Amino acid sequence: MFPDVYSPATASLDLFARSRAAYLLVRDRGGVLVGYSAATMLGADCAPEWAPAEVALPHALDAQPGLRVCRDRIEPADVAEAHNCLVTTAARTAWDLARRLDLVEAVVAVDALARLGAFRPVDLLTCRAKTPGARGCRRLDRVIELADPRAESPAETRLRVGLVLEGLPGPEVQYKILDEYGFVLARVDLAYPSAKLAIEYDGRNHLERRRWERDRERDTRLSGYGWQTLRFGHNDLRAIHQTASKVCALLARRSPSAG
Known part of the structure; x- marks a missing residue:
């Protein structure tokens, strides 16, 4: 699946499996699953089938097919564990996705992640207060206005x-x-x-x-x-x-x- 990461030929290669494989690739390099990979591991059903696995690393990594790499150092408070992988928390994952996706899919991600019960959509404004210049953060007001974690799909x-x-x-x-x-x-x-x-x-x-x-x-x-x-x-x-x-x-x- 990735260098030195293998899977049985008969195994499903859905985003869950691809994300676990991506984590094995970066586990010893300080990597963390982020974005749609983190959401999938946390149990939030919001990722499209074709989404690549996503990781964050404190340093560069050679390009790999089917892998999206973000060069970032995730703070310990923003890291959780799911399925034996380190992933960004639900709130941090929502913060990352809401700033980069189009409006509708941003609301989909926030609804699905907030439904896990870990945060309220309005809590994302706290993230913005900490990093007011983050790319895409100005659109959060509209995303939060439209979000409703009671949505079931x-x-x-x-x-x-x-x-x-x-x-x-x-x-x-x-x-x-x-x-x-x-x-x-x-x-x-x-x-x-x-x-x-x-x-x-x-x-x-x-x-x-x-x-x-x-x-x-x-x-x-x-x-x-x-x-x-x-x-x-x-x-x-x-x-x-x-x-x-x-x-x-x-x-x-x-x-x-x-x-």
Whole structure:
């Protein structure tokens, strides 16, 4: 995988495996896993499949295919251990990713890492106060404004942020819909309660027949309480303008003032 770092030919070469291999390469040179590699090791699902392994070193390293090297000396307070590897902490990892990624993916990373419970998005401002001239730190205010660690998947964050960037009001996240007795009928990914509009992101697991049937049964049950459920998938994220237009039209039609 890297010089003197090997893996069985049948082993998966996902980012987790590639990151562990990268750590073995730099372990004795003072290296630490950072960026998407650190996020993956910590259990935050925010990295794209094609992301290279990422390490930080206090000195230069010869270029290696599939490896992103940052020349930096990570402070001990910013280092944690995960899967027998030294990695940057959740907050430090979020700080690094939020400054370099585009806005939507920066929010995805912050949501996923903050959901681990180690920090609040607003805590990133403390990092900025310590290094006010760091590249990309000015955009943190917008990232923090859009972040919501209650999001349970990167796709859910992308959908919510996409709707907001298209001009829609921010929806409620992981909203509990109650019946007339206060019992929970359902918890939906996103919601506009005043319009009784629920929005769900359906990943691949929702295509399984049993899950599909349960989803439709729940949608029918919610409709009996006046709620309409919109379900979106991967293609709807890619066409976010059209998706937002559909949501906007329904909000206008279902808002209390429309009656």
